[in-house]
Amino acid sequence: MIxxxxxxxxxxxxxxxxxxxxxxAPLLALMFLGMIDMSKVIATRVDLEQAAQRTTDLALGKRPPNGNTAYLVAEAVAASGVPSSDVTVTLTCECNGVVQNKFTDMCNGGQVTRRFATVSIKKQVSTGFNWRIVGAMFTGGSATYTPITVIGDSVVRLQ
Structure with a gap:
């Protein structure tokens, strides 16, 4: 019978x-959540890259004469919507490939002068799912949620 x-x-x-x-089904659900979260991260990255490029375009059009970056920081804040503490604008001067102390330094005769403006904008992106907990399930640990930091940057040569 059995x-x-x-x-x-x-x-x-x-x-x-x-x-x-x-x-x-659980794997398909994780893939779907991953697509949604990655699309949020990628869209934010594209937005930050465009804001940084807009700022370096301004630096190229209105060159900083004395190394003051305040107007570039203000432009990056306006373009990206992040606070000024999350914006970094760096002006560098190189003489024959050697970085100088100040943007306004002059190179000696015969040296190749290069000046650059670098804009970096960072933003925290909240995802809809705590991905660290998936890894913690396999390691036996615990995981707290932390948002993802996305950075968009741009560099332009001014001289």
Whole structure:
């Protein structure tokens, strides 16, 4: 009687698709959540890159004569919507590839002068899912949620 029951169970194929779906559904859900979260991160990165490029375009059009970066920081804040503490504008001067102390330094005769404006903007992006907890499930630890820091930057040569 038990042997016949086991044989019947082995031949019965009804419900196999449902069982397979039950095994694959969590993975599909994680992939879907991952696509949503990554699209938020990528969209933010593109926005920050465009804001940084807009700021370096301003630096190229209105060159900083005395090394003052206040108007470039204000432009980056206006373009990106982040606070000024998350914006970094660096002006550098190189003489024959050697970085000088000040942007306004002059190179000696015969040296190649290069001046650069670098804009970096960072922003915290909140994802809809705590991805660290997935890794913690396999290591046995615990994971607290931390947002992802996204950085957009741009460099332009002024001279």
């Amino acid at each position: 042997y016949a029951f086991v044989q019947r169970l082995l031949r019965d194929q009804s419900g196999i698709g449902f069982v397979e779906l039950a095994l694959v």
